[in-house]
Amino acid sequence: MAKKEKKNTGKLSSTTFSLIVICIVGVLAVALGLLYPKVKNIQNIKADWLANTIRLEEQKRFYPAYAQACNLADTQFANLLPLPERKAIAREEISGLGEVFKQIAEKEGVALSENRMDTESFKTGAELISMNITYKGEFLHFRPCLIELIKLPCFNSLENVEIRTDRDNVRYCSIRCKIAIENNDVSKNQG
Template sequence: MTKKETEKISSTTLGLIVGCFVVILALALGLLYPKFKNLQKVKADLLAKTIRLEEQKQFYSVYAQACGLADTKVDTSLPLPERKAIPRDEVSGLARVFKQIAEGQGLILLENRMDTESFKTGADLISMNMTYKGAFLHFRPALIELIKLPCFKRLETVEIRTDRDNARYCSIRFRIAIENNGVSKNQGQI
């Protein structure tokens, strides 16, 4: 064999070895790269689940307390007095009571108006309209105090509004029970 043939064989062999190596490398990358991507995805999912479990561990004590409170029975009824009608001659004194309720809850009583049509002979209920001005959170205690009045009969409307200066108003329409003056509704009418 001549030197040329030896070089030719060795270059062919070298080309064949390099070609086989490239094919093997391409196959290995083709098979291993998707597995590598899946492995990265699994690692990211594992990290996300670990973080979520750590967050849940932090809130478990709050959750356990909330479950305990959810099972606790709470009496939600208000201690309301026995309902009784107010004498007609004492109706005018209610204005002072409404003002005391407003002041006791940090509100201002802007309007206290009685529906005079409902105060006619034979009526056992009269309608009242009131408007309080003050902080939003003080309206609820004021309504509860109003409902605790023995002569309170029925709440008809409650409207809470805000004006341009961000002042809050609570307008209430309700009915109170008054003593009938002995004349039936049919006798008072002709």
């Protein structure tokens, strides 16, 4: 009888052991089922936090420029260009504009690289003539050149302004503008 009791005890212990293992595996499965979504959520939160940190660092880097742009946008600038009364230049005086453009260049510390008149716009009866002017020099000197050009009494409008740099790092400012010229249409003068 003692042997039978030992066998039952052995069977009970293996059954009990199996039940304990099944319970532990079940508890682990339930725990993983409950914890996995939370771990995944924590990983998503970390990824969002990292993305926001990177975005904030970028914003910190660009904030001074943004703040300065906002200040400039709110600033009221006085009209600092006392523009002369506009009047057309006589056709005979157009050839002297090249010297005027050269003087502007010398005054502002740049060189006059090109001064071309659009001959198509210089016909009898035309009131405006297109001019192509190119200055060569430092970038910061181009703005005063433009201001001096606009101050000319015969200046009418800007058509195009282009700033470019060549291979040797020399900067050019090409300007296409319209100059008011006197109309010498013969039919108008006779009537």
